[in-house]
Amino acid sequence: EDQVTQSPEAxxxxxxxxxxxxxxxxxxxxxxxxxxxxxxxxxxEFLFTLYSAGEEKEKERLKATLTKKExxxxxxxxxxxxxxTYLCAVQGVGTNAGKSTFGxxxxxxxxx
Amino acid sequence: xxxxxxxxxxxxxxxxxxxxxxxTQDMxxxxxxxxxxxxxxxxKLIxxxxxxxxxxxxxxxxxxxxxxxxxxxFPLRLELAAPSQTSVYFCASIKSRDRGDTQYFGPGTRLTxx
Numbered sequence: 666e667d668q669v670t671q672s673p674e675a676x677x678x679x680x681x682x683x684x685x686x687x688x689x690x691x692x693x694x695x696x697x698x699x700x701x702x703x704x705x706x707x708x709x710e711f712l713f714t715l716y717s718a719g720e721e722k723e724k725e726r727l728k729a730t731l732t733k734k735e736x737x738x739x740x741x742x743x744x745x746x747x748x749x750t751y752l753c754a755v756q757g758v759g760t761n762a763g764k765s766t767f768g769x770x771x772x773x774x775x776x777x
Numbered sequence: 778x779x780x781x782x783x784x785x786x787x788x789x790x791x792x793x794x795x796x797x798x799x800x801t802q803d804m805x806x807x808x809x810x811x812x813x814x815x816x817x818x819x820x821k822l823i824x825x826x827x828x829x830x831x832x833x834x835x836x837x838x839x840x841x842x843x844x845x846x847x848x849x850x851f852p853l854r855l856e857l858a859a860p861s862q863t864s865v866y867f868c869a870s871i872k873s874r875d876r877g878d879t880q881y882f883g884p885g886t887r888l889t890x891x
Contacts, residue, residue: 669819699879708781708867708882709820752819754880764810764835765880767819 667692667757671768678743678775686738686771688753696756698736699765700729703750712738712751743775778803781883783868789889790858798853798886800868808871809851810835810880811843813864820867826851858890 670689678684690698697716701709713722715731722729726747728739738751750772754765784799802809807828812820822835826845840862842854851870855862865887869880 671819674817701882706885706887708869708884709880711879711881714879754820764822764825767812767821769817769819 667755667766669753669755669766669768671751671753671771673771674769675772676774678740678773680744680775680777681742683739683741683743685740686751686773688736688738688768689734690736690753690755691734692755692757692766694758696758698731699754699756700736700738701752701754703752703770709752740773743773745775745777748773748775780804781868781870781881783866783883783886785886786884787887789891790855791891792858792860794858795854795856796858796888798855798866798868798888800851800853800883801849802851802868802870802881803849804870804872804881805848806870806872806881807848809845810869811841811851811853812867812869813837813862814867814885815864823853823866855888860890862888863890864888 668691672687697714700712703709713729718733720731726741730737750770752770754767781802810825811823814820821837824843826832832843865885867885868883
């Protein structure tokens, strides 16, 4: 059974204070690891897909990296508008129909 | 494209009542999903569909039913609502299950059962 654990549950940063969010996973063969951003009262919004260990993706102040056991979402010089819940999900090769297993998320608050 | 749309946005039900949550996508996606999200938690898969006429159970299917008569629509039916079904429900879709296909989510339906 695929499992995803995200840490920390909540993270408070000052504007400009860089940090990282962690996503640890167990899966019998990784088809893809996804990062989503979720604002309060809204559906998850896609950020990145990572396929294999060593891969990195960047978008503005966010950078996602992947190893065989975990993924990190690095936030560089965050701004208050980066405040949101960040969700990690995996799809295993043993999973049919594109089903994803989600972690519980990390709620990021960036104070001005 | 409107993407994935859901109705209603909010609903309050009494215990034992029934209702249907609507989900429509206009991207011609084959795969559709229903998730529930409880406060502070991730998404749990309720049901999914790989195409019109084909549905299957996810992780937490009890108390729910689905149908998929068209590619566009994937309604979720709650029979005999219970307080444990108070949650936010999200519908999602992808084009295929090719490598790393992104899930597109609707805005959600917030359901309260009293």
